[in-house]
Amino acid sequence: MKITIGGIGSVLLGDDGVGPFVAGILDSGYCFGESVTVADLGTPGLDLVAHLSGIDALILIDSVKNDALPGTVTLYRKDDILRHGPAPVRMDPHSPALSESLLIAELAGEGPKDILLIGVTGEQYEVGAELSVAAKQAASQAVDQVLLELDRLGISYWKSRKKPYSAWWSPLAEAHPASDPRPNTLPVLTAV
């Protein structure tokens, strides 16, 4: 059984980064078998279809605009997501990409059978802002929900002893060139 666990959202817009944050927690804190892919999907458009095709189950974590209190975690299944079809027009750039991508994958006969969307109600979406306290607490709950879903699907996982995860994009994080092959936190200056 092939499973994809994806965090969706923009890390540059406050609580919209909760999806990638949860993906980071899962990636750094747990080990999964070959059949599970954990992905920070950022802000995809229709390229999302490629990630949905040919898998059996999909677990997504995303910020959600509903009428609940900030920090609430709500679970949505396939029918809830597809209830309204692709928005006849795009209300916002993201949610139709999810509905449309799912519908396109289904049309091609390649969509996942099981879908769970774990929605976190955000408190703020300010440019460059840290995740709110409410969103961080919801992130822990979202992680629990992911693991519960894996239990339901009969997929094993185990905790790993890596360092606790912190969002690399956080304004409070230390500057570090994430992929520089010579890890060195300060830029080299000339004497001019």
Place this chain on the structure above:
Amino acid sequence: MSTKITIDPITRIEGHLRIDVEVENYAVSNAWASCTMWRGIETILRGRDPRDAWMFTQRFCGVCTTVHAMASVRAVEDALKLPVPANANYIRNMILIAHALHDHIVHFYQLSALDWVDILQIPKADPAAASKLAETISPWTRNSRNELKAAQDKVKAVAASGQLGIFQNGYWGHPAMRLSPEVNLLAFTHYVQALEYQRKALQVVGMLGGKTPHIQNLVVGGVANAIDLDSQSALGMDKLEQIRVLLAEVAQFIREVYLVDVCAVAAMYPEWFKIGSGVTNYLAVPDLPLDSNAGSYDLPGGVIMQGNIGGVQPFKTASDAIFRESVTEDVTHAYYEGEKPLHPWQGETEPQFTGWDGEKKYSWVKSPRYKGQPMQVGPLAQVLVGYAQGHQLTKKYADLALGQVSAIAKVNATPALMHSTLGRHAARAIRAAMLAELADKHWQLLVDNIAKGDLTVHNQPVFPFGEVEGVGTHEAPRGTLSHWIVIKGGKIKNYQAVVPSTWNASPRDENGAHGPYEASLLHTPLARPEEPLEVLRTIHSFDPCMACACHTFDPSGRQIARVKVL
């Protein structure tokens, strides 16, 4: 008597765009484009390490993710005059090519095809006749009667269920839809096959970039990929061979399906070569650098003014002095404070939201101008600029496409026809065919270089104490992208990005000159103003990707969008 139509938002694009048109006697007499753009990147980047900027800028948008990463590292490299090793250029080039191929395929099939293809005609088609037609225009082996019938059955099942799903709210049966049921069936079959090939292209991006969206392998000064021919986990011949095969499969789809389909559809809607020209000033930057010092490129760049192809002004490098000096952003009709146009290195973004006013301010997008003129960017700009310079690869595929259109439509299709809505679609397919060929070339260049023993992938950046400015450009799938950076004492002091869709979506400037979207809509005939399919056709031909606003999922499916006719 004129009618005013508002389409808000435009469907099947990335991001939020609103179009207003005035219609008189069933033709557009005036137009306004209003949209969002990314604001505040300088807030996030000021004070940060320039070596990190690309990780943030690529998060602007997951659709265009690699392009912002690339422009960002190039901006810092430009500021430092830092050359990039040959291997790093070839690896970057293959990522950019694979990403562009994915993008162009998705744009034609998933985002545009339904403007020209009438899905509800498909149940009437004869799969055998469609197959016969297909096999006369292409050697593609997956146009068999059985394959087409299977696709037709899919549509029948969807239509029978009453749940049109992805096909809801299309303009089915609109008088401007004119393809035969067989051609509609063929196009739809390829729409489904396209999903496989766009996935293969993305796989290449993921293999070289570490992951997609949001690649991880870039560094200022090169790439982080370790090249080791003896290792299975590094970039060795095993992975390179897998990449070669994937790229070859995608290339075949581009040549035998995508390019053929665009020419066929274009030939069947020939009047659309006379609609949608708009701004005929074109801007493209050179790309796909072939050497470390970036003096030679596989994609040419330059400027054409007023459609004068013979008067093309080529660029020698990706950031010629004339380009650096000539770009300004005007905010007269945009929701920002500002008295006069500013150069991006002095750029500011102080919002001044007034609400939509067609006479005053009506868009969140600034008006980029080149020497004060609006410019159209995108594959059309790149193809025309290349064709005008006699660039061999451009001529090869442009002549091939024009020849194909001429044969099917029984007209004489010349480059002059490219100043149009169909010209933009054709140019994108031509560009894709060029890139498909270049993919193989750059793969070979990388392998040959490694075989010589050169495994370098990175040059170390060194930052001065003083202030330096740089601009990183990239000819992205949607056109000319530029990131403008000011660095002081090794930290970012200012950062502005001028994205391709901003050039095209721009509102009027201080002189009242329309941006490309607006200008291209003028004189467009509308068969049914309340079903403005023709407006969608032209806007989609630009492949808009507005910088994304928030990404939250709204489960209530509230329909706040509408086509309003006053």
